[in-house]
Amino acid sequence: MSAEPGRVSDLPRKWAPGHALTVVAPSSGRLGVVDRAVDQPTPGLWRGPGSLLVWLLALYPLWWVLGLQALIFPMLAVPMAISLTRRRHVELPPAFGIWLCFCLVVAASLLMLDVNPPGTVAGGWLGRLPGALYRFGGYISVTIIALYAVNLSEREFPRRRLIGLLSYLGLVTVVGGLLGTFAGTFEFTSPVEAVLPHGIRSNGFVKSLVHPQASQVMDFLGYETPRPAAPWGYTNTWGNIMAICAGWIAVAAFCFRTSTRHRVAAVALLAIAVVPIVHSMNRGLWLNLGVIAVVVAVRMFIVGRLWMIGVLVGAGLVALLAIAVTPLGDVVSARIDNGHSDDGRGYSTEQALAAVPHSPVLGFGSTRNTVGSADSIAIGPTEACPNCGSRTLGGNGQLWQVVFAHGLAGVACYLGFFLAVLWRFRRDHSPVGIVGWVVMVLSLTSMFYYNALLPPLVLTMLCYVLLWRNERDGAVEGMAP
Structure with missing residues (x-):
């Protein structure tokens, strides 16, 4: 039966x-x-099934203030895993077996940590183990969080609640972007940072995880320019999450039976978001927004909702006009004229691909630093130029990290998972199905210039969860026809 x-x-x-x-x-x-x-009865928001997702997402600004912005994911993954062990059966959503294979490849690639490809700084297995374990732990955390969310029923944790949390994170991202735009030098020592030994907290990577700051201040335009990062640590992470959450703001406001005031507030929020989006000078984000518009337009054309295409075109024209007639246009022009990271990214990608034949199947287990730069092996980081030379192979995009750290086996599983998800849910033309599907597309387009660990990949997986639960549980209660 x-x-x-x-x-x-x-x-x-x-x-x-x-x-x-x-x-x-x-x-x-x-x-x-x-x-x-x-x-x-349906449990409360802060207790019962699904409450750990609320603690993780709704309180994210608090975790940022405390210096737990990255650590909170593995920390809460532990009680989520315990919760899963207490269930009689754990449901595996479609294509998840491919993702589990990817995690196995990541684990196997740890055996390659002592391999030193040509042109990289020599090192040993033990010295590289902490960074590799952090990434492996990140993938395990993503896996547990996804399974935890999948195994919640509609009564335990309604999809509308998860959509609301994702749209709320969109609001948090916009507010953080405004903080980074107009108070770019704002930063402070977090409690976690304060208790760390000086030698650990002074490490650049560790500092990015525990030190709250409104923006990343850069000078590639010839003067110091703050680029919004709060509360996600990096400007690129901020841009990645802004693109992921933007669609859920629209779904929460316009696809449920909500008040006019709520919808006006959503439109105002998306309009205000243009300011930090432009000031982020994040070309990857700009490209992602273009991808969103094109993919949504194609999906609307397929289902015959041509009026939605007109809305998208109109909104795009209004945004472009606003940029053109305001000082935002000068920011865009300045960014286009200054490639900044183009040469470094190109060099890192070239070196990463050149190293693949030295460990093609499993990669090297983690990233490596190059000896020197594209100009000279004698060039390295200095106090005046901390980013000169010593490029990180696998640090300039999720695809390059996977191919370098986890080899062709890792690439096959990683790409295979997202392609399988896209194929499985290609016929879901509901609002949840379209926005979730678009996020899956973004995971493939942005992997060339964004690293996904850890917050962006968690949110992407939660969108995947929404896709499956939308198919499994049927129509969402309260969604407008």
Whole structure:
């Protein structure tokens, strides 16, 4: 006997009071049976099933202030894993086996940490282990968080709540961007940073994880320019998450039965977001917004909603006009005229690809630093120029990190997972399906210039969870037709 996804079967309730046994048809893509609560009232926001997601996402500004902006993901993944072990059955969503294979490749690539490809700074397995374990722990955290969210029923944790949390993070990102734009020098010592030994907290990578700052201040225009980063640590991470969350702001405001005031506030928020988006001088973000517009327009054309294409075109023209007639246009022009990182990124990519034949299957387990730069092996970082020379191979985009650190096996699994997800949910033309699908596309386009660990990949996986739960659980209650 079988039941359709999201429906309770007619089988006797033999598990426990308030629970029903659901047997899933093989075509649904799920494994085994799922025990679902059906009679109990919906739990509160901060307690009960799904509350760990609320603590993780809703309180993210607090974690940033405390210096836990990156550490909070593995920290809360531990109780999430414990929660999963207490379930009678753990559901695996479609294509998740490919992702688990990727995690196995990441683990196997740790064996290659002592390999020194030509042109890189020599080192040993033990010295490279901490950074490699941080990345491996990040992928495990992403995996646990995704499984935790998948195994929540609609009654336990409604999809609308998760959509609300993602749109809320969009609001947080815009506010952080405004802080970075107009108070770019704002920074402070976090409690976590204060208790770390000086030798550890002075490390650039560690500092980026525990030191709250509104922006990354750079001088590639000939003068110091703040580029919004709060509360995500890096400007590129800020831009990546801005693109991921923008669509969920629109879904939360316009695809549910909400008040006019709520919708006006959402439009105002997206309009205000143009200011930090431009001042971030983040070309990857600008490209991602273009990708979003094109993909959504194509999906709207497929389902015959031509009026939505007109809305997208109109909104784009208004944004471009606003940029052209305000000082924002000068910022865009200055950024286009100053490539800044183009040469360094090109050199890092070239060197990373050149190293692949020395460990093609499993890669090198982690990143490496080059000896010198593209101009000379004698060029290295100095106090006046900390970013000169010694480029990080695998640090200029998720694709390059995967191919360098985890080899062709890692690339096959990583790309295979996202391509399989895109194929599986290609026919979901609901608002949740379209925005979730667009985020999956962004994971492939932005991998050439953004690193995804850790917050962007977590949010991307939660969008994947929404795609599956949308198919599994049917129509979202309260969503406008």
